[in-house]
Amino acid sequence: MTGCFLGIDLGTSGLKAALLGTDGAVLAVATAEYGYESPHPGWAQIDPELWLRAARRAVGEVLDAAGPAEVLAIGVDGQMHGLVLVDADGEPVAPALLWPDNRASGLLERWRRVPDAQSLRELLNPLAAGMTGPMLDWVAREWPExxxxxxxxxxxxxxxxSRLIPGVFVSDPSDASATLLWNAVNDDWHHRLVGQLGLNHGLLPEVRPSAEVAGVLESGVTRDWGLPAGAPVTVGAGDVAATLEAVDSPAFELSIVLGSGAQALSWEPGGRPGAEPDRPVRFHTYRAADERRYAMAASLNGGLVLGHARTLLGMSWQQLFASPFLELAVDDPLFLPFLFGERVPTPISAGHCSWTGINSSTTPEILAAVAVEGVLFGIRRAVESLPDTGGGVQLVGGAGSNPRVRxxxxxxxxxxxxxxxxxxxxxxxxxLLAARMAGVEVTLPQDGAPAVAEPSGSADDRYRRFLAQTEQITAGA
Known part of the structure; x- marks a missing residue:
């Protein structure tokens, strides 16, 4: 029987399960999709039970697909910034609020006015509505019961x-540091800020290392999941930290991950950062799944926005990515992708997503092309907010395999x-986190011949038009 490690990735629009052999080969993958609700403009929420059903379905499918295999350990990761409030039994007391949510935007000024400005500086992160802390503040005020x-x-x-290991309510530094409730200087929950905001300290979970054992599967749970009793489960990590476990390479100083959103990532220098008054807060500083920190400039508007544009245009994904985005003229229309707003380098409120400059000769194919371009322009805008990274760039995600997108x-x-x-x-x-927890060194197979795209033409003129349109939005905010 083949020994393997199970990875469970809880995404925004679907959950993925993967079995990784001890030799680094992926034995099987399964996906279960779901969608979140938006009962009011700017809201993004979901019943967590949909995640649980998706997880059981995907895990069952991946175990069936792999054939005889022994799951040695289980690793979990998930979308960051979300909020799930639970009772003493771990049952949700409200819908889970997700990162595209903007309902807490009206509370950010209250955060900016906390009595001690040092408290905000110690976050080392820009304030944003779709983060755990502001959403918790919103629930405290709007859903007090x-x-x-x-x-x-x-x-x-x-x-x-916690559904795999009932009663264990813990988090890890990679997720906790992305809540806006984390003191990045002291590397702990920011209890002073929590007190200044009048929030409940008791809600904050214990934080343990990402690759530590959170617990082991008990027989009562294994019947529902088809997993072996006694298998250890990691504390786990946020999805970006988990991705870095798989893609980190000394050959690249900048990683761009294009999924539901998009992230531009680079490693922070070693040592604990300070909270200097003049430190610019133009990007996020988060913990990885080890002791390192990474700088992240995230665009909220990636694959979800392209999916929305594709639906509006009545196109398949293949048609969208076959559109002529490499042949655009300087005066062709532009696409502003800010459906979910933006956090960095300057805040943009949700709902600023549009095509501009359409004329009588504009075709659906051109609209598709500029939508792809607009999302990548948003990535460049994010990259420009990071500390200077002059080394190699890697593109990870489904788009990374598309030579035209590269x-x-x-x-x-x-x-x-x-x-x-x-x-x-x-x-x-x-x-891989599960393997590390189990003390097994697993090495992924080396990539084949690198698929490198060299710059072949300048997009600067169109990008300047894009920035000018974007600045009109930020000026009116």
């Missing part, structure tokens, strides 16, 4: 793991871009 019933605040992957990104960044062929990188990263 549900807030009063809550006994713990969990990130999405932490709740799902070429467009190389033209937009004016830098060579390497597409990394690491399918299901986030779920594989979760499985």
């Amino acid at each position: 549900r807030y009063a019933c809550a006994r713990k605040m969990l990130c999405p992957k932490d709740w799902l793991r 070429q467009l990104l190389a033209d937009i960044l004016d830098r060579p871009v390497t597409g990394r062929a690491i399918p299901n990188a986030t779920a594989v990263g979760a499985a």
Whole structure:
């Protein structure tokens, strides 16, 4: 029987399970999709039970597909910034609030006015509505009965793991540091800020290392999941940290991950950061799944926005990515992708998503092309907010395997871009965490010949038009 590690990746629009062999080969992958609700403009929420059903379905399918295999350990990761409030039994007392949510935007000024400005500086992160802390503040004010019933605040992957190991309500530094409730200087919950905001300290879970054993599966749970009793489960990590487990390479100083959103990532220098008054807060500083920290400039508007544009245009994904985005003229229409708003380098409120400059000769294919371009322009805007990274660039995610998308990104960044062929990188990263927890060194197979796109044309003129349109939005905010 083949020994393997199970990785469970709880995403925004679907859950993925992957089995990773001890030799680094991916034995099987399964996906279960779901969608979140938006009962009011700017809201993004979901019943966590949908995650649980999806997880059981995907795990069952991946075990069936792999044939005889022994699951040695289980790793979990999940979308970051979400909020799941639970009672003493781990049952949700409210819908889970997700990162595209903007309902807490009206509370950010209250956060900016906390009595001690040093408290905000110690976050080392820009304030944003779709983060755990502001959403918790919103629940405390708008849903006080549900807030009063809550006994713990969990990130999405932490709740799902609590269904595997009932009664264990913990988090890890990679997720906790992305809540806006974390003191990045002291590397702990920011209890002073929590007190200044009048929030309940008791809701904050214990934080343990990502690759530590959170617990083991008991027989009562294994019947529902088809997993072996006694298998250890990791504390786990946020999805970006899990992805870095699979894709990190010294050959690249900048990683761009294009999924539901998009992230531009680079490693922070060693040592604990300070909270200097003049430190710019133009990007996020989060913990990885080890002791390192990474800088992240995230665009909220990635694959979800492209999916929305595709639906509006009545196109398949194949048609969208076959559109002529490498042949656009300077005066062709533009696409502003800010459906979910933006956090960095300057805040943009949700709902600023539109095509502009349409004329009588504009075709659906042109609209599709500029939608792809607009999302990648948003990535360049994010990259420009990071500390200078002059080294190699890798593009990870489904788009990384598309040579035309790689070429467009190389033209937009004016830098060579390497597409990394690491399918299901986030779920594989979760499985690698499980292997590390078990003390087993697993090495992924080397990529084949690198797929490198060299800049072949400048997109600067169109990017300047894009920035001018974007600045009109930020000026009116």
